Amino acid sequence: MSTLAPPMKKDAVLAKIKAEKVIALIRADNPDGLLDCAKALADGGLTSIELTMTTPGAIRMLEKASAELPDFLFGLGTVLDAETARAGILAGAKFIVTPALRPDVITLCRRYSVPVFSGAFTPTEIVAAWEAGADAAKVFPAEFFGPAYIKSVKAPLPQIELLPTGGVTPETVGEYIRVGAFATAAGSSLVEAKALKEKNWAAITARAKAFVAAVAAVK
Numbered sequence: 001m002s003t004l005a006p007p008m009k010k011d012a013v014l015a016k017i018k019a020e021k022v023i024a025l026i027r028a029d030n031p032d033g034l035l036d037c038a039k040a041l042a043d044g045g046l047t048s049i050e051l052t053m054t055t056p057g058a059i060r061m062l063e064k065a066s067a068e069l070p071d072f073l074f075g076l077g078t079v080l081d082a083e084t085a086r087a088g089i090l091a092g093a094k095f096i097v098t099p100a101l102r103p104d105v106i107t108l109c110r111r112y113s114v115p116v117f118s119g120a121f122t123p124t125e126i127v128a129a130w131e132a133g134a135d136a137a138k139v140f141p142a143e144f145f146g147p148a149y150i151k152s153v154k155a156p157l158p159q160i161e162l163l164p165t166g167g168v169t170p171e172t173v174g175e176y177i178r179v180g181a182f183a184t185a186a187g188s189s190l191v192e193a194k195a196l197k198e199k200n201w202a203a204i205t206a207r208a209k210a211f212v213a214a215v216a217a218v219k
Contacts, residue, residue, distance in 0.1 A: 025187035040201035044208020066092025136161035143167025151179035
């Protein structure tokens with residue numbers, strides 16, 4: 001039996017992300033900070049968390065977090081190759097995110113039925129990511145053209161799920177959802193580096209609540 005079999009079905013992971021609409025991007029310094037931050041986000045209504053490979057010791061941190069908080073969706077981001085994706089899945093990642101179009105990563109994730117969000121920006125890249133089998137195209141960096149760009153792309157490509165990432169705030173998240181985004185991902189506007197460093201969990205919970213309220217206002 002493969003050790004890579006994910007405990008949570010792919011459809012359930014995608015449904016949860018689609019329901020919450022916001023994935024929190026965290027660059028934590030240590031596992032304890034990550035766990036406390038995850039709990040603070042959950043108190044605000046968000047339980048989908050992407051830990052980036054730019055975080056030192058990301059795989060070990062992911063393994064600890066996945067084991068201790070099994071009800072959360074921990075994913076691994078900034079994944080550039082299949083080897084890293086496989087290591088992430090073995091460590092408990094429930095989804096994988098790439099910063100750019102990486103077909104070998106998409107293939108590996110499909111092999112093990114783990115959701116993969118592929119970095120893409122132009123319509124050509126977005127279609128290529130979708131055709132390669134990505135569950136959504138992570139439109140990055142999204143802040144330069146904002147929700148209007150997502151709306152424009154969705155017009156000729158309504159069948160493709162888009163996940164705008166970069167510069168998403170409580171002020172813009174609602175508009176991204178309104179124009180058709182599958183979900184969004186938010187980093188410093190949700191988990192501020194200062195709040196993480198100072199362990200100001202109340203501030204992180206408050207930001208999560210602001211995002212949740214903005215998303216709820218759209219429905």
